Amino acid sequence: MSLKFTIEKELTNGRGRVGKIETTHGVINTPAFIVVGTKGTVKALTSEQVFSLGTEAVLANTYHLYLQPGEGIVRQAGGLHKMMNWSGPTFTDSGGFQAFSLGVAFNNKVGKIQESSDGEVFTPANLPNFAKVDEDGVIFKSIIDGSSHRFTPERSIEIQQNIGADIIFAFDECTSPHAPYVYQKEAMERTHRWAQRSLSYHRANVKNSINPTQSIFGIVQGGRHEDLRKESAKIIGKMDFDGFGIGGSFDKEDIYTAVGWVNDILPKQKPRHLLGIGEPADIFGGIESGVDTFDCVSPTRIARNGGLYTRDGQINILNAKFKNDFEKIDAQCFCYTCSHYSHAYLSHLFRAKEILGSTLASIHNLYFIVNLVKEIRVSMLEGKFEEFRKSFLERYYKNN
RNA sequence: GAGGCCAUGGUGAAGCGGUUAUCACAGCGCUCUGUGGCAGCGCGGUCACGGGUUCAAUUCCCGUUGGCCUCC
Numbered sequence: 001m002s003l004k005f006t007i008e009k010e011l012t013n014g015r016g017r018v019g020k021i022e023t024t025h026g027v028i029n030t031p032a033f034i035v036v037g038t039k040g041t042v043k044a045l046t047s048e049q050v051f052s053l054g055t056e057a058v059l060a061n062t063y064h065l066y067l068q069p070g071e072g073i074v075r076q077a078g079g080l081h082k083m084m085n086w087s088g089p090t091f092t093d094s095g096g097f098q099a100f101s102l103g104v105a106f107n108n109k110v111g112k113i114q115e116s117s118d119g120e121v122f123t124p125a126n127l128p129n130f131a132k133v134d135e136d137g138v139i140f141k142s143i144i145d146g147s148s149h150r151f152t153p154e155r156s157i158e159i160q161q162n163i164g165a166d167i168i169f170a171f172d173e174c175t176s177p178h179a180p181y182v183y184q185k186e187a188m189e190r191t192h193r194w195a196q197r198s199l200s201y202h203r204a205n206v207k208n209s210i211n212p213t214q215s216i217f218g219i220v221q222g223g224r225h226e227d228l229r230k231e232s233a234k235i236i237g238k239m240d241f242d243g244f245g246i247g248g249s250f251d252k253e254d255i256y257t258a259v260g261w262v263n264d265i266l267p268k269q270k271p272r273h274l275l276g277i278g279e280p281a282d283i284f285g286g287i288e289s290g291v292d293t294f295d296c297v298s299p300t301r302i303a304r305n306g307g308l309y310t311r312d313g314q315i316n317i318l319n320a321k322f323k324n325d326f327e328k329i330d331a332q333c334f335c336y337t338c339s340h341y342s343h344a345y346l347s348h349l350f351r352a353k354e355i356l357g358s359t360l361a362s363i364h365n366l367y368f369i370v371n372l373v374k375e376i377r378v379s380m381l382e383g384k385f386e387e388f389r390k391s392f393l394e395r396y397y398k399n400n
Numbered sequence: 401g402a403g404g405c406c407a408u409g410g411u412g413a414a415g416c417g418g419u420u421a422u423c424a425c426a427g428c429g430c431u432c433u434g435u436g437g438c439a440g441c442g443c444g445g446u447c448a449c450g451g452g453u454u455c456a457a458u459u460c461c462c463g464u465u466g467g468c469c470u471c472c
Contacts (some may be wrong), residue, residue, distance in 0.1 A: 038434090068463075113433055
C-alpha cells in the first residue's frame with residue numbers, strides 16, 4: 001500500500017491545484033513546502049522545533065545517509081523516522097543529484113538556478129572527479145574521506161528501502177544547462193532507463209523495506225529543451241510511479257515554461273514534486289505551473305548565513321543597521337523567533353557566531369516559507385490566488 | 401641619564417631601493433535554490449612626523465615624537 005493523492009480544487013486559469021497526499025505517517029496538504037534534512041536532521045533544529053513551526057514533511061538524502069552513518073545503522077535504528085524522531089511523512093532524494101552537484105557543478109558555478117548569461121564551457125573530459133557517470137550508474141567519491149562508491153538505480157533504491165522514507169525517488173542524472181543538446185538527450189534517455197530499473201527493483205523488493213508502505217516517484221529531466229522535456233514527461237509519466245519529481249538545473253523563467261510543459265503531460269491524478277526549488281517567487285511560479293510539493297535548502301542555508309525572509313524582502317541580519325534595532329524580524333510573523341527576539345539580538349548572535357543564531361534564523365525562515373505555502377493554499381481554496389500572488393510578490397520584491 | 405629594539409588599513413603581522421604594498425582577524429556590503437554549520441566576491445592604507453641620499457624611498461641615513469627592553 002502506498003500513498004493516496006486527492007485533488008480538492010483546481011485553479012480556473014492555470015495548472016495549479018489544491019490537494020492532499022496521504023501516507024502511513026500522515027497527511028501532506030498540498031501545495032506544501034517540504035523541509036530539507038539532508039543527513040537526517042534539519043540543520044540546527046530539533047524535530048520538535050521542525051514540527052512546531054508547521055512542517056508537514058521532511059526530505060533527507062540517500063547519498064549523505066549512505067556515507068554517514070550508513071544505511072545499516074539507519075535500518076538498525078528502525079528507519080529514518082525513528083532515528084530522527086520525526087513521526088510525519090518523509091522523502092529521500094535518490095542520490096542522483098549528487099552526480100551533478102559533485103560532478104560538473106562542483107566548483108563550476110552552476111547551481112539549480114542561474115542567469116542565462118552565465119557562461120560555462122562544458123568539458124566532459126575535465127569533469128571534476130567526485131562523480132563519474134556510465135550506463136550502469138555513477139561512481140562517487142565520498143566527500144568525507146575520498147573513498148569511491150558505486151550507485152546504480154538498484155543500489156539507490158535498496159539504500160532508500162533501508163532508510164525507509166515514505167516517498168523515495170528514482171535514480172536520475174541532472175545535467176548542466178550548458179551541456180550540449182546531444183549530451184542532455186543522452187543523459188535523459190539514460191535517466192529513463194534508470195527510472196524503469198528503479199521502479200522494477202522497488203516494486204519487487206519493497207516488501208523487504210524497513211517501511212513496506214513506501215512509494216516511489218519518477219524524475220523528469222530534459223534540461224531546458226522543450227522537445228526533451230515533453231518527451232521525458234511522456235515517457236516517465238507512462239511508467240507506473242506513485243508520483244513524479246521534476247529535476248534539472250533551471251533559469252528563472254523555466255519555472256513557468258519547462259515546468260508547465262511537463263505538468264501538461266504528466267498524469268493529473270498523481271502528485272508532482274519540484275526538486276530543489278525555491279525562493280518565494282519560484283514557489284508561486286511552481287504552484288501556478290501545477291506543482292504540488294517543493295523542497296529547498298535555501299531557507300535554512302541562508303538562515304545560517306544571516307539571511308532572513310520578511311514580507312518586505314530578504315534582509316541580511318549582519319547589516320550594521322540591525323545592531324540596535326529592537327523590533328522583531330517581521331512585524332506580521334508569529335514564529336517562535338519573532339515572538340521572543342529582536343533584530344538586535346539576532347545581530348548580536350550572528351556577530352558573536354553563537355549557534356543559537358542559526359537555530360532562531362532557521363526557525364523563522366522555515367516558518368516563513370512553510371506558512372507562505374499554506375497561505376497560498378488558502379488563497380487557492382478561496383479563489384484568490386492571483387490577488388495574493390500579486391500583492392505578496394509586489395511587496396516582497398519592491399526593493400529590487 | 402646611557403645603550404639597544406621597534407613604528408606598515410581597526411587589531412596583529414609580512415615585505416622590500418622600482419609591487420595594483422601581502423596575509424589573518426575585525427569592519428562595511430554582496431552572493432548562496434534535490435545542503436555548503438561553508439565558501440567566495442567587492443570596498444577600506446597620505447607604510448608615525450620632518451629632513452637627506454638616489455633617476456626612484458614604505459625600504460637606506462639623520463633628527464623629532466611615541467612605545468618596549470636592558471643598564472645606572
